Amino acid sequence: MRRIGEVLVSQGLLTDEELESALTHQESNSVPLGEIVVDRGWVSRPALLRALAAQRDRELEFERGFGSGLFALLDQRHELRRSLEIDAASNAA
Numbered sequence: 001m002r003r004i005g006e007v008l009v010s011q012g013l014l015t016d017e018e019l020e021s022a023l024t025h026q027e028s029n030s031v032p033l034g035e036i037v038v039d040r041g042w043v044s045r046p047a048l049l050r051a052l053a054a055q056r057d058r059e060l061e062f063e064r065g066f067g068s069g070l071f072a073l074l075d076q077r078h079e080l081r082r083s084l085e086i087d088a089a090s091n092a093a
Helices: 004-010 016-029 033-039 045-055 070-092
Strands: none
Touching: 004 016, 004 033, 004 045, 016 033, 033 045, 045 070
């Protein structure tokens, strides 16, 4: 089974540099990698859940019952925030 960091990078959700930073933090704090990348705002929780499912060759269904569409909305909001952060970082460089 591939490690979750590898899955996130292969899906384009995390850069190699972000993965290295998260792994360094994990070594000294014993926090699950998924929690680190979500807390740092690099990956949304719904995207992490899908990556964890993909890691185990499973597929999750989010769009049923109460709250249908909520995960998609969270993903959209996260992608917008992430793109704004990347734009701000590239403009500062």
